[in-house]
Amino acid sequence: MAPLMPVAEALRRVLADAAPLETESVAIGEALGRVLAGDVAALRTQPPDAVSAMDGYAVRAADVATAPVTLTVIGEVAAGHPFAGSVGPHEAARIFTGGVMPAGADTVVIQEHTARDGATVTVQKPTTPARNVRAKGIDFTQGDVLLRQGRRLTDRDVMLAAAMNHPALTVHRRPKVAILGTGDELVLPGVTPKPGEIVYSNGFALLALARNEGAEASDFGIAKDRIEDIAAAVRRARDWDADILVTSGGASVGDHDLVQKALAAEGLDLSFWRVALRPGRPMMHGRLSRKDSGSMQVLGVPGNPVSSYVCAFLFLAPLIRRLAGRSDVEPVPQTARLGRDLPANDERADYLRATLTDGPDGPVATPVPVQDSSLMAALARADCLLIRDPDAPAAPAGSPCVILKLAL
Numbered sequence: 001m002a003p004l005m006p007v008a009e010a011l012r013r014v015l016a017d018a019a020p021l022e023t024e025s026v027a028i029g030e031a032l033g034r035v036l037a038g039d040v041a042a043l044r045t046q047p048p049d050a051v052s053a054m055d056g057y058a059v060r061a062a063d064v065a066t067a068p069v070t071l072t073v074i075g076e077v078a079a080g081h082p083f084a085g086s087v088g089p090h091e092a093a094r095i096f097t098g099g100v101m102p103a104g105a106d107t108v109v110i111q112e113h114t115a116r117d118g119a120t121v122t123v124q125k126p127t128t129p130a131r132n133v134r135a136k137g138i139d140f141t142q143g144d145v146l147l148r149q150g151r152r153l154t155d156r157d158v159m160l161a162a163a164m165n166h167p168a169l170t171v172h173r174r175p176k177v178a179i180l181g182t183g184d185e186l187v188l189p190g191v192t193p194k195p196g197e198i199v200y201s202n203g204f205a206l207l208a209l210a211r212n213e214g215a216e217a218s219d220f221g222i223a224k225d226r227i228e229d230i231a232a233a234v235r236r237a238r239d240w241d242a243d244i245l246v247t248s249g250g251a252s253v254g255d256h257d258l259v260q261k262a263l264a265a266e267g268l269d270l271s272f273w274r275v276a277l278r279p280g281r282p283m284m285h286g287r288l289s290r291k292d293s294g295s296m297q298v299l300g301v302p303g304n305p306v307s308s309y310v311c312a313f314l315f316l317a318p319l320i321r322r323l324a325g326r327s328d329v330e331p332v333p334q335t336a337r338l339g340r341d342l343p344a345n346d347e348r349a350d351y352l353r354a355t356l357t358d359g360p361d362g363p364v365a366t367p368v369p370v371q372d373s374s375l376m377a378a379l380a381r382a383d384c385l386l387i388r389d390p391d392a393p394a395a396p397a398g399s400p401c402v403i404l405k406l407a408l
Contacts, residue, residue: 339366
């Protein structure tokens, strides 16, 4: 039997020929979570003119260098209604937040420091030049590149792009991910399991993870342990033009592990099977030709729920990100301190579920007591995956370690 493939090499193969998908234009209101296909530059200057940051009076700073001083009010400036005149010596214009600074005025006295009496206003405290004024272009200037290619747009990015005067943005198409469960023993949530049956949960985590990464994910149900049933589901994923097919369960070589056989019958070009990973050793990856002459990536994750999730976190999420055109593809390792002693490791990389607490030297990662790959409650409690390299020596509590944070 071939040796186990290192995790880094497995990920390299998964991403090897994954290129960002084609682009499309989406309305700014639909752009949240989409990935930019190019840099985005401002189409305007913000603010386009100097404006008041407060309600008060637009005046000449030279007139209010000392106080009290009484000025003549010559007009009013509201947001969207500029003042056509000019503020001269010993004059003031009533101004409201967002109002364009009138010609001649170079500072704003807030209304709390004034006393109005008909056509005059008395400034009670001195004010320096440019106080309470937002300068032209203080936010950004036309032509400034403020959003970069490969960025997945947040709510704040959408606000910025709208302010830059973009009614639509060019983004990459969302990857289409088909999720297929396999196994005679699986029943859907809400059904009372018969003896030997278990409630299907993997697919719901995989769907949620894929959607959280910005994919268009679809549930292809549960295929029974029959090659023809699995193959039929694979063909349905092809007909849907899935970019990625994720199968859960049946990826090993037992008498009832038929996923590989069904995929092979459909023409799978197997990239690898069996990774030096705990949990998740029997994960597989390959490609199937698609009716549009492209290819569908196939990830076969184990049936144990924690194994399936860890494999999806390590391989599916980066693949979705690469196809979506993101610049941040792989999870970023961070450092922490061990919360308890750990024994020496074997030939597989361990991804231990761990909780995080604050320590005097930074975060402390404490592996949950039992690391069995069927324990979903422990996975739900975990804040991170603690990475133990193959053949790592024993490590005492307090030693530095490497973690991958899980999404909150």
